[in-house]
Amino acid sequence: MRITVFGAGYVGLVTAACLADVGHRVLCADVDVERVRTLDRGEVPIYEPGLKTMLARNREEGRLAFTTDAGQAVRFGTLLFIAVGTPAGENGAADLKHVLAVAAAIGEHIDGYRLVINKSTVPVGTADRVRAVIAEQGRADDFDVCSNPEFLKEGAAIEDFTRGARIVVGTESERARELMRECYGPYNWNRDKFIFMDTRSAELTKYAANTMLATKISFMNEMANLAEHLGADIEQVRLGIGSDPRIGYHFIYPGCGYGGACFPKDIQALESMARDAGYPARILQAVEQVNRAQKDTLFAKLQKALEGDLAGKTIAVWGLAYKPNTDDMREAPSRSLMEAVWAQGGRIQAYDPEAAQECRRLYGQRPDLTLADDRYQALEGADALVICTEWKEFRVVDAAEITARLRRPLVIDGRNLYDPPALRRAGIAYFAVGRGDSVLTS
Structure with a gap:
């Protein structure tokens, strides 16, 4: 098949690469001239x-090419596929200017039947707006x-695309x-993964899935904070509840809060949709409030x-990216920590296997930030x-x-990586999240 993917960002590049890899001819289009030049040189911006x-x-x-020519892309x-960004606006609602700009370009250059596919995460009703x-x-x-x-996890996006649990299509x-x-x-050989539904239900499915996962994270962080006050160990609690198949072990790891491009933005967007519909989405509000507070712990x-x-x-x-196997620092807990330290007159010596360049892009060269070449170099002379x-290393x-x-x-330790008694026996003052001994409650 001949396929065009509008957007050479995270979702667009993964979609274009995976579809080309199985034999489709794919043209990936983007308005960013320098990004397209970078990709043509064989460099990848993420x-x-x-x-x-x-x-x-x-x-x-010869199965994949890049262009900035919208007319060529439509023809x-x-x-x-529309796989462009939908950033959060001032009120939390998703900004559809990039999606609608692609729709306008399609309308301007279309010369025969086309199937337009919203791959971007968009509010309910967007398919109707694109059609109009x-x-x-x-x-x-x-x-x-x-x-x-899309249901792609950063750090495992290719696996998710090629071996995903479902293919949701609203039409x-x-x-x-x-x-x-x-x-x-x-990608649909071993069983039928397709779930067909109406477009509005498909649009809501994406938001509902991310919100459910974020809710599990915030719930466990709430339980971890409670465990610190009660002298319980949240890791033992996690094993106890995760053994229940109705709950499971996925997304019940306590820590210092979720970040990235999806969860914070999607929850805010869904909350905005609820407000516009006149419905008070109290659980959504609580999930976001808990997460914001958790980043400050x-x-x-x-x-x-x-x-x-x-x-x-x-x-x-140790660790700047919001999760392992990515260089993405959007809404990362590390940013809340570093900015708070700087505000108090402290210095940061940081190490991350992949996100150093992104950190430099975000914060530039500053005297209170040193980016180390390895994890132990970052420790040299530090006070904590x-x-x-939770990078593997x-x-x-x-x-x-x-x-x-x-x-x-x-x-x-914001990710509960170590055994508290073992580090304390080594003479280290060790404080994790919900492990029964908290500096905040001691």
């Missing part, structure tokens, strides 16, 4: 395991618009259903452990270590190395 290799292979074999594909914008141009009366939300058109079956056929623990005095102190930070991201630690390099043996 870090996602396996993506650079897949893009290079399919470019070399190229029978299937037109295309029709307004007056050039087309033979096209379909469907919703095909009332039989022609659209058949084209989508053909498009995803190579690392700094609160650190400040209490250092007796409130951070001026002139150096804090080592704070762990913000942090899971096994040399306690003697920590005590030798830190000015004082203090560790605030």
Whole structure:
């Protein structure tokens, strides 16, 4: 099939690469000239395991190309995926300007039947708006618009696309259903993963899925905070409740809050939709409130452990990305921590395997920020270590190395990576999340 993907960001690049990899001819379009030039040089502007290799292979074999020409992009594909950004506006609602701009370009250049596929995460009713914008141009009366939300985890996006649990498609058109079956056929062999529904239900499904996962995270963080006050160990509680198949172990790991491009934005957008519909979505409000507060707990623990005095102190930070296997720092807990430390006159020595360049882009060169080349270098002469991201290389630690390099043996673990008694026996003041001993309640 000939497929166009509008948007060379995270979702667009993964979609384009995976569809080309099974033999489709794919043209990926973006308005950012420099981004397209970067991709044409074989460079990838984001870090996602396996993506650079897949893009290079399919470019070399002639199945994948990039363009900034909207007319060429519309004329190229029978299937037109819209995979552009939907940033949050001032009131939390998703901003659809990029989606609607693509729809206008499609309406301007369309020259025959097209299936327009909303891949971006968009508010309920967006398919209707896209259909109306295309029709307004007056050039087309033979096209379909469907919703095909993505369920990609950063750090495992290719696996999620190629081996995903479901393929949700919102459409009332039989022609659209058949084209989508053909498009995803190579990824639908072992069982039928398609779930067809109306477009509005498909649009809501994406938001509902992310909100449910975020709710589990905030619930466990609430329980972890309660465990600290009651002297219980949240890790034992997690094992106890996760063994119930109705609950399961996924997304019940307590920590320092969720971040990234999806959960915070999608929950705010769904809450905005609820407000517009006149419905008070109290659980959504609580999920977001708990998460915002949870991001502040690392700094609160650190400040209490250092007796409130951070001026002139150096804090080592392990992990800058909001999660492992990505360089994405959007809404990352590390940012809340670092900015709070800087506001108190402290310094940061940080290490992350992938996000150093993104950190430099966000904060520039500043005298109170040092980006180390490895995890132990970040500890040198610091007054405390704070762990913000659970990268695999942090899971096994040399306690003697920590005590030798830190000015004082203090560790605030926002991801519960270590056994508290073991580190305390090594002479380290160790505080995790909900492990039965909190600096805030001691």
